[in-house]
Amino acid sequence: MKQAVHFGAGNIGRGFIGALFSKSGYHVTFVDIADQIIDQLNDKKQYQVKLATDQQESVTVKNVSGLNSLKQEEEVIKAISEATYLTTAIGPNILPHIAPLIAKGLASRVKETDEKLYVIACENQISATDLLEGYILENLDQATKEKLADKVYFFNSAVDRIVPIQNNEGSLDVLVEPYYEWVVETKESIPAVEGMTIVKELAPFIERKLFTVNTGHAVIAYLGYLKNKKSTIDQSLEDASIVEQVKKTLGETGAYLIKQYGLDAGEHQQYIEKIINRFKNSYLNDSVNRVGRSPLRKLGPNDRLVRPAVEAKKAGLSYTNLAKAIAAALLFDFNEDEEALKLQTMIKEHGVASALKEVSGLDENSEITEEVINHYNNLK
Ligand SMILES: NC(=O)C1=CN([C@@H]2O[C@H](COP(=O)(O)OP(=O)(O)OC[C@H]3O[C@@H](n4cnc5c(N)ncnc54)[C@H](O)[C@@H]3O)[C@@H](O)[C@H]2O)C=CC1
Ligand SMILES: O=P(O)(O)OC[C@H]1O[C@](O)(CO)[C@@H](O)[C@@H]1O
Incomplete structure (x- = not known):
């Protein structure tokens, strides 16, 4: 049987990428650090992916197993030697931590097989794949790096499926939205995986996804949180002012995307509306805290809020609603989120402009920072 090794047996791992490999006839070895998930994968060897719809249709994902990256290094190295695909859905900040083990797996693999x-x-x-490749190469000697050529390929990708935190502790089953899109950038001819879309140039796809789905989601999460810390995304969208704010913000990112990539304005508007409807899915029960999680990452210079604001400004387009979203993100003080706590300490100790400089790379005297501070003072 064809083999895939997937790092991160979490929501996207089990509910999306692993499920597509299994459907395409692969055995999926999930590599994680959560013993409870790993034990169950090895014990049950299957789980259900349930759709967040009226009918709750479900699909059984078979041919799965689990390995612990901390306790079963040799087994992971062997699995990497035998795989056709190696994928991750682990969180961008974790990539440097799994790179040394992947490097060992690749070093061993290229000795055994072409x-x-x-x-x-x-x-x-x-x-993200370029970043991972960089971390892996840091862990390899020159001779091994040379051996990777024509044997190990690294492709960037964009993943889109809303998979909330699961309210079924002890179960491997995953509730997911019906919609999904997995776009992979390559010019190579690669083994088919059902549901994978191949493109030659990823930039328009990932920017369109990140600056529409993720920007829109973040706006709802941060404004929803300010109104009610315990609400869900669909509940937040019952507030007409939040719906209006999402539409205005996606109008700004849309104007940038249309200009940058020559998108058709009508088609892009339909894409925005489809996404807002996805957010309204009440079966997902998706908390504003999950969608707002990790605000330091989300306020990063290349992420969903700051990059489109900077690009819009450069292009002479409006960015005031993006500035409002950045201000709302700066007020996200969810006390179970490590990054939110760190951000609040930074703001308390050094002020908003200094935090924005450090986290988002925005100049303290920039027009964007000025605009964010105005919104921040109005929202707080
Ligand atoms: N959940 C969603 O709706 C979407 C998530 N994503 C992205 O997918 C990635 C994963 O997100 P989720 O699946 O939601 O997160 P998750 O928290 O459900 O899953 C992450 C998994 O990684 C495991 N993990 C953490 N550190 C590890 C390590 N050092 N070694 C091995 N395993 C480790 C965790 O135990 C967990 O099972 C993130 O980059 C996220 O931005 C992308 C699109 C949608
Ligand atoms: O918040 P993160 O870790 O970027 O990932 C979750 C995001 O990805 C999405 O699934 C969109 O694909 C949204 O649920 C959410 O905005």
Whole structure:
């Protein structure tokens, strides 16, 4: 049987990428650090992916197993030697931590086989696979690096499926939205995986996804949180002022995307509306805290809020609603989120402009910072 190794047996791992490999006839070895998930994968060898719809249709994902990256290094190295695909959905900040083990796996693999391996990071981050490749190469000697040529390929990708935190502790089953899109950038001819879309140039796809789905989601999460810390995304969208704010913000990112990539304005508007409807799915029960999680990452210079604001400004387009979203993100003080707590300490100790400089790379005297501070003072 064809083999895929997937790092991160979490929501996207089990509910999306692993499920597509299994459907395409692969055995999926999930590599994680959560013993409870790993034990269950090895014990049950299958789980259900349930759709967040009226009918709750479900699909059984079979041919799965689990390995612990901390306790079963040798087994992971062997699994990497035998795989056709190696994918991750682990969180961009974790990629440097798994790179040394992947490097060991690749070093061992290229001694044993000339078969091709395709590595794809499935994270919400531009060029996540390039970053992973860089971390892996830091852990390899020159001779091994040379051996990777024509044997190990690294492809960037964009992943889109809303998979909330699961309210079924102890179960491997995953509730997911019906919609999904997995876009992979390559010019190679690669083994088919059902549901994978191949493109030659990823930039328009990942920017369109990140600056529409993720920007829109973040706006709802941060404004929803300010109104009610315990609400869900669909509940927040019952507030007409939040709906209006999402539409205005996606109008700004849309104007940038249309200009940058020559998108058809009508088609892009339909894309926006489809996404807002996806957010309204009440079966997902998706908390504003999950969608707002990790605000330091989300306020990063290349992420969903700051990059479109900077690009819009450069292009002479409006960015005031993006500035409002950035201000709302700066007020996200969810006390179970480490990054939110760190951000609040930074703001308390050094002020908003200094935090924006450090986290987002925005100049303290920039017009964007000025605009964000105005919104911040109005929202707080
Ligand atoms: N959940 C969603 O709706 C979407 C998530 N994404 C992206 O997918 C990635 C994963 O997100 P989720 O699946 O939601 O997160 P998650 O928290 O459900 O899953 C992450 C998994 O990684 C495991 N993990 C953490 N550190 C590890 C390590 N050092 N070694 C091995 N395993 C480790 C965790 O135990 C967990 O099972 C993130 O980059 C996220 O931005 C992308 C699109 C949608
Ligand atoms: O918040 P993160 O880790 O970027 O990932 C979750 C995001 O990805 C999405 O699934 C969109 O694909 C949204 O649920 C959410 O905005």
